Amino acid sequence: MGWSARSRVSRFFDKAGKAAANSNGRIISLQGVSKRLRDVQVLNDIDLEIAQGECIVLVGRNGSGKSTLLRVLAGMLLPDSGSLRKPRHGRIMYALDGLSRLPFTSREYLWEMGRIRGMRPEILRQRISELSELLFLGKAIDQKLSQLSKGTLQKVNLIQALMPGPGGLLLLDEPLSGLDVPAQKAIVVLLRQWKKEGSQIVTACHEPLLIELLADQVIVLHKGTVLRRWNKEDLQQAGEPAVSIQSVIEGREQSVIDTLLVEHQGVIACHRSVVHQDYGRREVWDWRVSRSSADRIIGMILAVGGSILSVHPEESRLNMEGLMEGRHPGGSAPRDRTDQDSCLSPEGGDLQ
Incomplete structure (x- = not known):
């Protein structure tokens, strides 16, 4: 992460204030959740637990059930069987995989989304400004959604999900898709900060950057079932870039x-x-x-x-x-141990 990304995120938190994490520490859990859409079994016997300050990354090919699982967690779909348990008054923030090109400017859309959530006008105005700056939205804030590129539309999509601030459950469907590199870095830095604040994050994502820097668990889905689960220690065996x-x-x-x-x-x-x-x-x-x-x-x-x-x-x-495909994260990329513990001194010798 670059210095500029960190400083931008710091300014955002200094201005907006840090939200208090849910002190109850309750876990969001799915047990034996299955879901059928039309004639397709899209989820089959899914177990999942999300602790406070934890990020779970869902990976899998198209049609594996990632987006459907996010919709179940968001409450947009009800399971056919199994149970979903989450705090009764827990806050849910959701960025879909792709925002519709509605007949609004970016500012109008974000304002309406914030008012639907019950955000006070002065707080909403501040959050729109800060997050637009953080993600380099620029003049697109006053352009119609129908005129925006895919990457810029994704920025607006993320801003509407992030406006309430840290705390609660954040659901992101391919959040880095289409974003320019500075915006990707800013999002990852912000999400790392939100984890520290106690946010629970579940994201479908294929970018190694997010997995390496955020994931506590990686769940591999295949045709609606859990093919593999990897924890942080498994991911670390791939070797840090x-x-x-x-x-x-x-x-x-x-x-x-x-x-x-x-x-x-x-x-x-x-x-x-x-x-x-x-x-x-x-x-x-x-x-x-x-x-x-x-x-x-x-x-x-x-x-x-x-x-x-x-x-x-x-x-x-x-x-x-x-x-x-379910293979170990480090299986094809063993750690390079030849020079990890050594450092050449200016004179060419090893420093111990």
């Missing part, structure tokens, strides 16, 4: 840099090289760090007076094709 950072750090004592390298567990490897250019000599540092530590390490580099030349994330190690 790394980020390559190139920086310039000059005029600092070696001890400062050594401390940065030795004491931060997120550093996988680093190398210093001296580059001679027309305007002088530069010390260029190439870092390889875990993705979860990248923002912090960038901040540390800047804090010691360095500058960032480039940041390049590696591709995800999650095999989504294998995951949807």
Whole structure:
């Protein structure tokens, strides 16, 4: 996640205020839920539990039952059999897979959705403004929904679901579909914050980014049944993607840099090289760090007076094709253990 995404989310929470999580800590559960639509058995004997502050990601091919399961959780469909238990006064927020091109501008649609939910005008106005800024909606806020691209329409769809703020159950059907990269990052950062606030999140999604950074469970659906369940430990076995950072750090004592390298567990490897250019000599540092530590390490580099030349994330190690077929998340992408616990010092030796 980039620094800009984090700061935008922080501003949103500073302005809107943090909603208190449900103190009862009750679990939302489905037991033996089945559902038939016309002549098709779309869900068959589904068991599911969602704790506070937990994110469950549903994966599966088209027709596997993901959207139907979300609709059952939302109360839009009633199970034919089995039970659904959730807090009586729990708040539900839902973003469908695709928003209809209704005859409203984005602002008009969001305003009406907020008023339907009973949001006070001053709070609603503030949330629309903040979330529009967060997702880079820009001038599209006053354009007709029928004129918007798929990605921009998805932003409006997400804003209407997110307007009430953290707490309760958030249901998202392919939330990152069609979004530009900055908006994807902003959504993931925001959802991570909502998890900390106690929100329960269930999302159908095929993007490794969301799974790696948010998922506590991944449930693989196949023709309406649960094919596999994977927990966070299973996902971690795929290996966390790394980020390559190139920086310039000059005029600092070696001890400062050594401390940065030795004491931060997120550093996988680093190398210093001296580059001679027309305007002088530069010390260029190439870092390889875990993705979860990248923002912090960038901040540390800047804090010691360095500058960032480039940041390049590696591709995800999650095999989504294998995951949807029920194979272990790390089965096709074993962890690279050759350099995880070592870091090259500026002089070429290993730092212990």
